[in-house]
Amino acid sequence: MSVSPAPAGFPRRRLLAGTAGLALLLAGCTSGDPGQTAQETAAQDRLARQVAVQEAVVAAYDAAVAADPAFGGTIADLTGQAQEQLARLRAAAPGATPSSSAPPAAPAGDDLRAWLR
Template sequence: MMPPTALPGPRTFTRRTLLAVSAAGFAVAVAGCTSSSGDEAEAVTSEQADDLAGQVAVQETLVAAYDLAFGADPALAAAAADLATQAGEQLDLLKAAAPGKHTAGRPPADTPPAGSAQQWLRAQVATAAASHAAACLDQAGARAALLGSIAAGLRGHEARLA
């Protein structure tokens, strides 16, 4: 008779799981999983277009914040380079989704204080995530899903930078 095997412990919720779920949600939204017609769901009001362009600027500011923090702390740059890459990819997705011209985002108003670039960057990430989450409420369809997905991904960045 074989001895009973131990049951595996509970699974943990990892950043990879969060990103996979976010990507899956975005894929479903992009596939057109809505109850209204495509034209109606994808019609963009001028206010929505302006709001989305504003979120492009928010993401540009975040990408600049990663650069500033990495310049101030090379160890952080080595440890979190993949997060900066993801932020840049998210920026590209936002630019593709935003109709019309985009205003350039401004670099963060302050710079990382000596010795605490990681905490400073985490605050910048939290601000961008909150902005995207709030903006997705005023969007529709794939644009709302994109902003929600980016906000969720940035919350993962924030947790990793903790």
């Protein structure tokens, strides 16, 4: 029995190897840091979400202070703590982008404390 020679042209194995290599290259280009594990990526995503939440907290305090400056004096410590926490989160997540959502509107009247809760 004789084995027929491989047909001329582009061998199937070379095509498959090239396709697999291209897929790996593309996957590496979209993942950011190729040495990053899924766990690290998930941690960065959670941190970015925390930045967005803390931005909303700071915006709520700012809206409350703008609605009633006298009330703002009573929550100055909390406002400062929220801003400091936001700065620390942003420093820990340098890739996180500021949220583009509009700041919340504080209600008029004496209900500011309840609204902040």
